[in-house]
Amino acid sequence: MKIAPLSGFPEWLPQDRIVEDRILDALRRTFELHGFSGIETRAVEPLDQLLRKGETSKEIYVLSRLQGGPSQDSEMGLHFDLTVPLARYVLEHAGKLDFPFKRYQMQKVWRGERPQDGRFREFVQADVDVVGEQTLPFHNEVELPLVMVDALSGLPIPRVVVRASNRKIAQGFYEAVGIEDVGETLRIVDKLDKIGPAAVAETLVEKAGTTPQQADLALRLADVSGSDASVADRVRELGQRSDLLEEGLDELVRLVEGANALIPGSVVADLKIARGLDYYTGSVYESVLVGHEDLGSICSGGRYDSLVSDGKRTYPGVGLSIGVSRLVSRLIGKATVSATRKVPTCVLIAVNDEGARAAATATAMKLRRRGIPTDVSPTAAKFGKQIKFADRRGIPFVWFSTDEGEQVKDIRTGEQVEADPDAWVPESSDYFPQLKETK
């Protein structure tokens, strides 16, 4: 009997899972260093909440109980991102939260899409958002992408560059040139990298009802990019004027200049960044892994003013989301990163014979108590076989109880020394498996 993997539902082998785990650890540590609280939300949301975003409706997995009759369960679906659940969580718990509420969230999400390279049906996202009560100052739009840059720069992975635009620029510009369906225009321009400028121009005329001249101007706007205030000048050279456009340009320049003053090279302005989602109202972000641009954005988000509202109060926010599975899948698939060993174990205690197992286990307990991951050989096989057991898994040390006392062997160098289980320590890099760049 052969069990086939389920397409779109990635699973890692133990050694690859270490890569994912260490990346999640590093993200979490950075998020907490920046003062974000970790929360988890339930996997399910009421269907009407999930459908608020409209265009993703076909991707939702709906739940039903195998033997259950009609019940509220059939009105629930698995969340497809962590933003809709955040909005619901904030409204549900608003009275018990302190605002501005800074939260991170690292969970699986599910989309019933056709699986393809880097696109899964089940995947892990890592989100950070700041949500204010009624107001949220602009400086958060400068700081949030830097949290992600900081989080990703501590890892042995290629450099990440954030590309940013501002929804006010697109909206102000489109309105100034007379484009009526701003939402549809944004969604079409969002496909620029995928389908190219000619197809975008054509689709704008066909589906968004623009004139060819309007489509051309939208494309010329999308062509502007840069890392300083000159970006605003180049947009102004396109000859359109509106208060909203000016406000957006001012914010974009403040974002790019503010971010690069704190972390040089972290953020570039790129006006083709549109983001398909309706709810963004200010800065929008995408990010690429340098050298892996074909993977698409691995970290995206933006500012939203009214995603979260209970009718009386609104909770504006800004946030970004890392596609952790997409990132990990690429790192593992291209073997650019790997773990220094396949298991957590640092020391294997050899067992002379089954009668000595309790003593071996007692030695293991002493090492574990001092934070050294230790396993006891599963059988009292010949020492050569026990050493091979360690070697196959990359366990660096084997511990022997000999007539001359306790000894530990570094099987990478062959060096064997006397050792006291209450005192011996490995190099700090040997305690737990580490990540290493492999190319």
Added chain:
Amino acid sequence: MKIAPLSGFPEWLPQDRIVEDRILDALRRTFELHGFSGIETRAVEPLDQLLRKGETSKEIYVLSRLQGGPSQDSEMGLHFDLTVPLARYVLEHAGKLDFPFKRYQMQKVWRGERPQDGRFREFVQADVDVVGEQTLPFHNEVELPLVMVDALSGLPIPRVVVRASNRKIAQGFYEAVGIEDVGETLRIVDKLDKIGPAAVAETLVEKAGTTPQQADLALRLADVSGSDASVADRVRELGQRSDLLEEGLDELVRLVEGANALIPGSVVADLKIARGLDYYTGSVYESVLVGHEDLGSICSGGRYDSLVSDGKRTYPGVGLSIGVSRLVSRLIGKATVSATRKVPTCVLIAVNDEGARAAATATAMKLRRRGIPTDVSPTAAKFGKQIKFADRRGIPFVWFSTDEGEQVKDIRTGEQVEADPDAWVPESSDYFPQLKETK
């Protein structure tokens, strides 16, 4: 608009989530110190795999795509435990795993049951299992419950005691007294704590087809408990004999004596522990939190010989599972444990005016780089208000840039001292929030 919580789907506030998070961290650290590899499996399994266990079929959540036509999706359900997924993972990846395969897994599981105190529809389990290829020596049955005792004893929670029995005892004993439906008898005896001995005796006669005398003997067996070899004698005094029974008694004594020699008081023999599941073939375990026995078992499991088999090879295993959500829900609900503060932040950088925000952020970056969780005040409000912001969240330090230089104030004591952002450090217990027993 008021959003009601969804019954059976627990969610924690940020400060309570710290409790869950620290418990998961401690479990994970102990599991890795014992050499277990962390894996995650996808949330879904084919329905036929989920239905193999039989009696849980009505609890399964089945997936369908909202707008999808008939497809393989409808043959998938959310996993209701982490054992069935482990069995599938081992078979699917057997060629790439090293045996004995020691894995831990901490994930959410879903059951469409009626929610009640301590029973949820979505909850976190933390499992450890050792899976061998063809064989798995008995000593694993002694070691596995000790991993859980070790993991839980490092936490500021009440003591955990493992209660163990052995499936061979029940099966050998029942067969010796002439009970034919061993599986059904086990499931009924498993309800002893819930429904009491009289109801168990009655149900055994009615549903398992035993005679009243057989039912009485089953209850007398269930009444035996103890912490040493005398347990075996008390069972033998009931006058039944079989090779399987003797094998089970021998294993149970080895388990209790072996475990208590390594960690005194960790495991007691309790022959009423039956476990309802068919697949156990040796030791079975339940565990109670001392003082919270009403909560039921928070950590259960056992030895299984043929759960995992591809027809040619079998992969016997032994494992236990902690009901993390049940544990956390009780700790939070009874307020026995709490976090030392509500947010990760250790230091709040005060902002004199918006023009000084970039400098404040630069100071924050210096502290974060040295591992100190730091937030920057969201507004340049009056200092009193900024200090109140820290106080509400339990942030212990507020950092000021004054005319006399940089200073840091411990707002718990009021002490304010000069400080260098490149050198100042808090007490080690102040870096991140800790858990504390609150009663």
